[in-house]
Amino acid sequence: MSDFNPEASQSAAPPLTVEEARANLHSKDLSLRYYAAWWLGKHRISEPAVVDALIEALDDEADRTELGGYPLRRNAARALGKLADIRAVPGLIRCLDCSDFYVREAAAQSLEMLGDKAAIPALKPLLADGVNAAERVPGRPHLVQPCEAIMEALGTLKATEAIGLIQPFLEHSNQRVQYAALRAMYQLTGEDTYGQRLVEALQGKDVVLRRAALADLGAIGYLPAAEAIASASTENSFKLIALRGILEKQISSDTELSADAIRVMDLLDALL
Numbered sequence: 001m002s003d004f005n006p007e008a009s010q011s012a013a014p015p016l017t018v019e020e021a022r023a024n025l026h027s028k029d030l031s032l033r034y035y036a037a038w039w040l041g042k043h044r045i046s047e048p049a050v051v052d053a054l055i056e057a058l059d060d061e062a063d064r065t066e067l068g069g070y071p072l073r074r075n076a077a078r079a080l081g082k083l084a085d086i087r088a089v090p091g092l093i094r095c096l097d098c099s100d101f102y103v104r105e106a107a108a109q110s111l112e113m114l115g116d117k118a119a120i121p122a123l124k125p126l127l128a129d130g131v132n133a134a135e136r137v138p139g140r141p142h143l144v145q146p147c148e149a150i151m152e153a154l155g156t157l158k159a160t161e162a163i164g165l166i167q168p169f170l171e172h173s174n175q176r177v178q179y180a181a182l183r184a185m186y187q188l189t190g191e192d193t194y195g196q197r198l199v200e201a202l203q204g205k206d207v208v209l210r211r212a213a214l215a216d217l218g219a220i221g222y223l224p225a226a227e228a229i230a231s232a233s234t235e236n237s238f239k240l241i242a243l244r245g246i247l248e249k250q251i252s253s254d255t256e257l258s259a260d261a262i263r264v265m266d267l268l269d270a271l272l
Helices: 006-010 018-024 030-042 048-057 071-082 086-095 101-114 117-127 130-134 147-156 160-171 175-189 192-203 207-220 223-230 236-253 259-271
Strands: none
Touching: 018 030, 018 048, 030 048, 030 071, 048 071, 048 086, 071 086, 071 101, 086 101, 086 117, 101 117, 101 147, 117 130, 117 147, 117 160, 130 160, 147 160, 147 175, 160 175, 175 192, 175 207, 192 207, 192 223, 207 223, 207 236, 223 236, 223 259, 236 259
């Protein structure tokens, strides 16, 4: 849903050292600060001073687009999710009230990555308008709220108290929103029907939606989907990522390699 591709716009920039990136976070040149925030997150530079500077950038008012977006805040929010420092949680929660859709989306994604349940009460209200929250804003390329990121975060955070808020999205006309709801509901209830609906989505006509379903199945580690993933009509790179997600869950839950884990490893090997 993003309005720009950070990897595409920033990967062509000249390389930095950690010292340069750290210094650039405090530069008067906003473009240097913007790139430094992305670079430090990409390279997982989690020094306390870096985290502090990124948290400060979440309240930046200087870097603003003509349409009211906050590019530096977006990059800082994305970076903080990768640095595993829960000191960022309060600042990211504040970002959920930002007028910029993409700041809210990045904050929800990073709060999911940080895994702090303190974010749950702040995430739930963003779904309070029901399916209207997933309607497209006229003249803009995004929805009213970043519903996919919010539901995925609530699912990962095991926010069972949000089940009633998520259920209405299961039949939404936007299929990606549907998939996010199915993913979250499986995580929150463990009911097989939600995983099976994601497996069925692998037979859809739109390859972009098939990729999205693969990502969701991998994220929830849905073992019954392993063979369907391996045979899905998508690029092997997407199938490998999904199968690795399933394998990681099998390995984390077993003290030794189970027959299921070995089966998934065989599917991975066949795709390499």
